Amino acid sequence: MKAAILLEPNKFEIKETFTPPCPTKGVLVKVKACGICSSDIKMVTKGHRALVYPRILGHEISGVVAESRSKDFKEGDRVQVAPGLRCGLCVQCREGADNQCKHREILGFTRDGGFAEYVAIPLAGRLFGALTLLSANLSYESATFAEPVACCINAQNRVNIKEGDAVMIVGAGTLGLLHSMTARLRGAETILMIEPDTLRRKIAYDFGADRVFDSADENLCQSVMDETDETGVDVIIFACSQAGLNKKFINMLASGGRISIFSGIPSQLSKLILDSNFIHYKEITITGAYGCSAGQNREAIELISSKNLPVADIITCRVSLDNIYKGFEQTSSKESIKSIVEF
Ligand SMILES: [Zn+2]
Ligand SMILES: [Zn+2]
Known part of the structure; x- marks a missing residue:
């Protein structure tokens, strides 16, 4: 698959890399849209406390299930991906505050994220993520706002x-x-x-x-x-x-x-x-306040969808993965507000 890989601060490469396998009891999502967040810019230019290199960034992800080994999702399901992976067992997870999970990992920070054609999401096991099904009226680009709205x-x-x-x-x-x-x-x-x-x-x-x-x-x-x-x-x-x-x-x-x-x-x-x-x-x-829980991602999708929140009107720049640099450039500029990568 094609991916934008951050090798070290300020060193990006857009290249073919191996497609991750579909996790046991998880899904492989074909990415349709992924928002560029100012924390991505921070990671590119300065690094981030939660970042491990080399890394595929991108944590505002929506897409379609390409392969499923989970009973809850099937091929073709349109989904939003909550970027946090949680243990489900610690006190924070049990109280629904899984953004503070002791064992938390984050797609696009400590694991590979959405600036790639595919992203693998475990849905059971030691650490697992969360997907929310999109209603037919919700576009992939609007769904990328679920993570920031959840925050x-x-x-x-x-x-x-x-x-x-x-x-x-x-x-x-x-x-x-x-x-x-x-x-x-x-x-x-x-x-x-x-x-x-x-x-x-x-x-x-x-x-x-x-x-x-x-x-x-x-x-x-x-x-x-x-x-x-x-x-x-x-x-x-x-x-x-x-x-x-x-x-x-x-x-x-x-x-x-x-x-x-x-x-x-x-x-x-x-x-x-x-x-x-x-x-x-x-x-x-x-x-x-830091990040958001799996439940808050679901709540955000529900809010955007049921209230017709005009989140996509914030988008000022749409780029392909090959032009992700332009998206980063625009995100750092004052003339542009939100850039997203579309596939
Ligand atoms: Zn963000
Ligand atoms: Zn936990």
Whole structure:
């Protein structure tokens, strides 16, 4: 099969490699579409804590079952692939938080992923994955958004976004826009966003934000207060690799406010310097969110499909596997938002 193989940081090769065998009690999926995520860019340029070389990247995968040795799926089934493999036995797995499984492996990080014609998914045994069947109305490209939407669901569960909340989303890239759509479906009344780029600010309005601020706005805090009747926002989600939590954001929060540290950020920005008394007096909750569970992938497919979530409208660039470089280039540029590889 043809695959894009990352040999080491910044060294890619698109070449023929062996097609993985269909696992016992698993399936071989012929990839139809695979999203390019900013974490893929990070892995290409800098490496990643969970990455093992050489590696076929790609964790936002949809495709068709080409061969099945599982009783649950048959050849021709259209599926979304949840990228996590879990043990099913540890405490985290038993509680449904398998994104924190002690033995977790991730397709596109520690195992080969979707920037290839085929990907092998074990569905039983020591470590196993999860597939969700796609309804006929759901396209392969829309299904690639299930994984990032599932990550949003995970984060929004942890900050408990609910009816009537005012939510601030920092960053209007793919994940910021998906957070905005997901929060609205959960009943968020006001959605504010912060974004330095003019074009992205405009796009954020198209996807339903009530107000999008320029991160350079010197009166940001007051503007947020003006938009929320001087109460502040209930939730802040950091969906941006260039902004860290600091006092400015704490000041925008209403009493009882919740914060989601959703994006990993460079270590020079990641140190928290906060007055713990602010957290004490305002009863602030700070949560982290990393990845998503198998159940949240299923939930995301259900959400995208039943609510006709216009996720595919975020796509600004479609490339073939041979042109994956262009997709990476576009993902790093400000002019483009989401790139996907189509087969
Ligand atoms: Zn991702
Ligand atoms: Zn486990």
